[in-house]
Amino acid sequence: MSVKGWVGGCLVAAVAAAGAAWLTIGQGAGSTTHAVCGPDLGRDEVVAARSQAVAVVEAVENTRYREDGGSAYLTTRVKTLHTLKGEFGDVLDVTQGVKNAGAPGRYTTEDPDRYAVLEPGRQYVIAIQSGSTTGTAGSEAWAWYAEPAERGLTGEREHWQKAIAAPPETSANSACEDIDAPAG
Template sequence: MIMGVKMWVGGCLVAAVAAAGAAWFTTAPETGTTHAVCGPDLGRDDVVAARSRAVAVVEAVENTRYREDGGSAYLTTRVKTLEAFKGEFGDVLEVTQGVKNGGSPGRYATEDPDRYAVLEPGRRYVIAVQSGSTTGAAGTEAWAWYAEPAERGLVGEREHWQEAIATPPETAASSACEDIDAPAG
């Protein structure tokens, strides 16, 4: 009889612990995730200038190609160079940038439109090129990792970017990683 009581009490304790654990699991708030973001701070023009192979003001002429590949989407735009500030630029060249999946002509978007604007035909932008060819030779294209509307006018952009190019960043313009906490959702 004592053995039966011990088994019954032990079984109840196990059941109570299991119930409490299940209740906590179903009512506990989601904590989100932490992931690393690597790359330079493209919110600082001195870093953009220091880490880019080429910087120029361009006018977008035509979106020539949209493609999705491996979960990513890319938009290629023919641009006309208005003024190069760093590096060599051909008169006209193809520039590719990453965009959100599911785009259609005139309806492309990026994750950070303030520092990575979608190049729209007829508008002027400051672009910074990380890789690829800026010569404009047939069959070549450049990878723009930074694009923002040229809102200062050509003279204002020239002055601003010449200063950014001439002034190295105070902190290292490295591609170090930092942890970002993403909310649950």
């Protein structure tokens, strides 16, 4: 092999190595970029502002699980303990998006802190995005937020009354924005 061949080969290898290093450092090893669309459900004042209705409920029974087009849904009958916003019937069916957790009757969600799976016998604060909250037969409400009621009934009422009274300063309608997040 000629000297020109060695030099050319070394240059190609050096450029490839530098490009790989730049790509790894530039992208941040172990991170991903994805779009976030919709309201920030990590802020209770946004949840309150963007929801049709909010209440403290007790899950009574899971009445139906169904899969449709690659998505899974769980419908739970709940008893209203305290209405915080909007109107709620005494008992109503609430549907939420879930994932099958591998065992019959076990489900999970992407964000169990802000979107907990409703389990019978436990109390939750739920926020309804759409549907009927009257409790009439054959009607369902879509819960897009469900959090365990860990503050107790009085504590949840006081907390959410403050959140409802303090709408977010910026628009609760957020557009899509790219965010970098650690992989994992």
